[in-house]
Amino acid sequence: MALRGRWAPVLWRACNVLMAAFFALAALVQVNDPDAELWMIMYMIPAVLILLVGLNPRVTGNLLWKSVSAIHVILCVVYAATLAYYLMFYTQWNILHEEEGRELFGLVLIIAWMSLCHNLSKNRIGGRIQFIIASVTATLPFIAWLYIYINKEMHAAWPAHCKTVLYMK
Template identity: 30%
Template sequence: MLRKTTKSGVMEKIMGPSSKHKHKHATLIWRAINGVMSFFFFLCSIVQFNDPDPYLWVPFYCIPACLCASIVWKPDVVENKYWRVLSSLHIAISCFSSIVLILQLVHYFREEIINPLRFEEGREMLGVIIAICWIVICRFCNPKKSDGSQQIGAMMTMVVIIGFLPFAIWIASCLDSYHHCGNMWAS
């Protein structure tokens, strides 16, 4: 990292050409993976129309889809106060929803410990966890704000893995059965 002295005598950091190159690539990856996640959340909202309570789950997944799409459009939108308020509100509602879903799942575990994905509440809980994790990542991981190229590389690797994990889970559940989640790998 190079430094230069400004007219006022203050030392400033100047990013070398490789750091600028890394930031540009990281921003492209960041936008692409948010595009993937926006598509994922949009698909999640579409499949909720066959759910008994689509009025809850369609907006629940549309909000993260729109938040991710806004990052694709303009990556710096995460600094916008309206984006931050909407994401904070969604995270708060999601945390409350996860508590409610956990309490509903406890009912099934009174007799024996079984796979929670066999129940609608367990699958809903997984969706809530994915939404919470991704919105938190979007709020606090901005490739333009990171200092070192190793930090950018590690962050982008984590983002890519976490970004494709929901698709892998969804494909695995579809391979098990073609009707509405079947028994989700019965245990």
């Protein structure tokens, strides 16, 4: 059952703008990461694609948008599988304490959101469940980022390049 009404498109656009902002911020904080170029590109591609969906949800029907997003999702799936394999055998702490774990979560977010964009483009406006998932998914990265930022235990385990991105006392 599709979610009808005037608020559905507004909510969907707002969620996409929020996620585009999150991915743009994620790209920005990579500035002093050892592999910054890779991660800036990994986050900026979905930021741009998702912003386009926020501005015009019908863009997901465009062949160029579909092609770029499909290729990016495939690359993210391959890289996520590689990181998951590494973490399965070499993780020493909580997965969020490992840089590879945080990278894996970023890739999973990209994959999940881009898949949601593809799925909703096929179903026009989408179902109630899809909008609940979209709303929760659009807010959780910011909550997780805030948690990681204020959790003083995690700061001690961060590599030096992570400690200098945002000012922390």
